[in-house]
Amino acid sequence: MQLETERLILRPWRETDAEDLYEYAKDPAVGPSAGWPPHTSVENSREIIRDVLAKDGSFAVCLKRDGRAIGAVGISVGADSNLKLPDTQGEIGYWIGVPFWGQGLIPEAVRRVQRYGFLELKLEKIWCAYFDGNGKSKRAMEKCGFVYHHTNKDIYWELTNQILTEHVTCLTLEDYLHEGGAAEK
Numbered sequence: 759m760q761l762e763t764e765r766l767i768l769r770p771w772r773e774t775d776a777e778d779l780y781e782y783a784k785d786p787a788v789g790p791s792a793g794w795p796p797h798t799s800v801e802n803s804r805e806i807i808r809d810v811l812a813k814d815g816s817f818a819v820c821l822k823r824d825g826r827a828i829g830a831v832g833i834s835v836g837a838d839s840n841l842k843l844p845d846t847q848g849e850i851g852y853w854i855g856v857p858f859w860g861q862g863l864i865p866e867a868v869r870r871v872q873r874y875g876f877l878e879l880k881l882e883k884i885w886c887a888y889f890d891g892n893g894k895s896k897r898a899m900e901k902c903g904f905v906y907h908h909t910n911k912d913i914y915w916e917l918t919n920q921i922l923t924e925h926v927t928c929l930t931l932e933d934y935l936h937e938g939g940a941a942e943k
Contacts, residue, residue, distance in 0.1 A: 773808065884928065
């Protein structure tokens with residue numbers, strides 16, 4: 759399945775994206791703030807595509823102008839989410855390469871995935887979380903209508919072997935429709 763926005767194509771990951779993925783995911787400014795270690799090689803990125811990113815609801819964020827993967831956005835439903843949600847709820851996660859920060863691309867991608875989650879997957883609520891200190895991610899969530907729900911302090915995060923504080927936000931279907939989300943393309 760492929761989703762589109764004004765500037766982006768959101769499509770399934772391919773092993774041929776490994777070089778592009780590595781280009782942006784090796785940067786220590788990206789992964790650790792999102793809860794995963796920087797990629798160590800093109801082969802490491804290829805393995806992550808196979809083992810993590812090649813699943814339903816996971817999309818490569820690609821610019822329409824050249825089709826290169828510059829980030830990721832995904833929605834995990836129910837027990838597949840980090841928050842272990844009921845089957846009527848999902849969790850969105852995302853990141854984008856440093857050269858593309860501050861251009862509004864992630865909010866554009868997230869809004870399209872919200873639409874997919876609410877209108878196509880028929881979810882009742884979508885969650886999103888960020889770690890303490892990740893102000894860019896917090897701001898992206900606010901732009902997309904997510905509202906603070908709670909904080910999980912001192913959680914062990916296995917991917918980075920750290921104790922972190924996670925701030926959890928959510929958006930209900932009712933609020934999404936009230937804010938005009940269904941009218942977005």
